[in-house]
Amino acid sequence: MTQREPINETPPTATPLVNPAAVPASPLPRRVVRRRGGSNQGSLRPSRLNLALTHLLLIVFCILFAFPIYWIIRISLQSGSALLSVDFSLLPQNPTLDNYVRVFTNPVLGRAFLNSVIFAGGTTLVSLVLAISAAYAYSRMRFRGRNFSLWAMILLQAVPGIATIVPLYVLFVQFNLINTYHGLIIAYTAGTLPFSIWMMKSYFDTIPREIDEAAQVDGATFNQSFLRVILPLALPAIAIVALFGFITGWTEFVLAITFITSGDLYPLSVRLYSIVGERTTEWGYFAAMSLVFAAPVVLFFLIFQRFLVGGLTLGSVKG
Secondary structure: OOOOOOOOOOOOOOOOOOOHHHOOOOOOOOOOOOEEOOEEOOOOOOOHHHHHHHHHHHHHHHHHHHHHHHHHHHHHOOOOOHHHOOOOOOOOOOOOOHHHHHHHHOHHHHHHHHHHHHHHHHHHHHHHHHHHHHHHHHHHOOOOOHHHHHHHHHHHHHOOHHHHHHHHHHHHHHOOOOOOHHHHHHHHHHHHHHHHHHHHHHHHHHOOHHHHHHHHHOOOOHHHHHHHHHHHHOHHHHHHHHHHHHHHHHHOOHHHHHHOOOHHHOOHHHHHHHHOOOOOOOHHHHHHHHHHHHHHHHHHHHHOHHHHHHHHHHOOOOO
């Protein structure tokens, strides 16, 4: 009988489990940062040399732009005889406030200042009311002739203002608007409306329609959602439109000297022009009046600066 070989019944040895924590992780490949010219391009911080050059360049440009303003202030602090000297020192010699005293004590200039306030304030108010209502309708409603009228306003902006003086003068004569406050305010408003409407419309487009719908779902009417919800959100754009209307009504000269022939209704811009004589001009008095003339615009800008920055950055982005 053939002897069989013994069967090995011992089970094979199981492969031992490896503890993953004990196995060292393979190092990840490092991101290679390319260097050009030996400088580290991976760092986003500029070098001290670049910062110094940037600040130096900004200081130079600030001095260049501020120097004319400083020179006007210097001239306003000098008398008429001092301006005829050949001394070009930076500091005024024997400064005086006589020119400013003359500006603030002149009753004619006081009347002109009041007229400018009426023209600028009326233009700002009328432009805001018309531009806001029209821009909201263009942004939220669809009606016949909508696109055509929007493009027509852009074409109107391309027409130079000097080309419209003769037609406007004929219309003003027919409707008895010469030498009137409301006549000049209408002319100023007509010039500011195209830009104001487009500015407000572009800002209203950035406000989602869901906000209007949510307010109406909560029970607000169309007018209530517009006045209480949308207008507070559009304050930056409103500030820009108000500034544009105020500057137009305050500084405009051509329409004012054309449609206003009465001295009692002259704005400050026309009175400032009248100081310049054919042979001689009191430049110290002219400089002082120029600074007084520019002060309200600067003050207006400083008050609404916070809204102006937001309107210029957000009003041009849609979505």
